[in-house]
Amino acid sequence: MLQTLGFQRIVALGGGRASLEFLAGMHMCHSGGVVQGGFVSGWIDAAMAHAVIGLHGERGDHDVSPISLELKISFFAPARPGPVTAEGWIELSGRSTCFAEGRLLDAAGQVVAKGTSTIRLLSRARVEAASQATAALAADTARN
Numbered sequence: 001m002l003q004t005l006g007f008q009r010i011v012a013l014g015g016g017r018a019s020l021e022f023l024a025g026m027h028m029c030h031s032g033g034v035v036q037g038g039f040v041s042g043w044i045d046a047a048m049a050h051a052v053i054g055l056h057g058e059r060g061d062h063d064v065s066p067i068s069l070e071l072k073i074s075f076f077a078p079a080r081p082g083p084v085t086a087e088g089w090i091e092l093s094g095r096s097t098c099f100a101e102g103r104l105l106d107a108a109g110q111v112v113a114k115g116t117s118t119i120r121l122l123s124r125a126r127v128e129a130a131s132q133a134t135a136a137l138a139a140d141t142a143r144n
Contacts, residue, residue, distance in 0.1 A: 005042050014058065016090035018050035024081050035079035040104055044115040045071055047088030048100035052119055055090055065127040070118040077112045096121050
């Protein structure tokens with residue numbers, strides 16, 4: 001998924017914060033060079049999820065999958081092809097729910113979008129087991 005989003009590298013991860021660098025390409029654009037909003041949303045969502053993963057990893061809990069329950073993105077300026085940086089941080093974290101915020105910066109450091117998310121914390125093993133069961137059911141259905 002990160003490859004599809006043009007992931008380049010993790011700039012920073014720790015303390016309930018994450019900063020990820022992506023490369024926006026022309027193939028992500030419409031209207032003469034404006035990055036489609038789904039990519040902008042995905043970048044910010046990925047940064048917020050990494051902030052959750054980093055925080056729980058520091059606590060020794062590596063079995064956490066952040067699942068977005070709600071995502072809101074506000075667009076301030078068009079994102080253009082080139083490097084962008086998505087930052088995410090945890091505002092409040094409970095046992096099963098996190099509230100996160102994030103933003104997207106262009107190459108000049110200008111904020112082009114901001115986001116908030118309500119994130120459900122689920123067991124990674126449980127999420128993977130459910131995904132495998134769904135994939136197996138789909139494969140069986142396709143064979144029949």
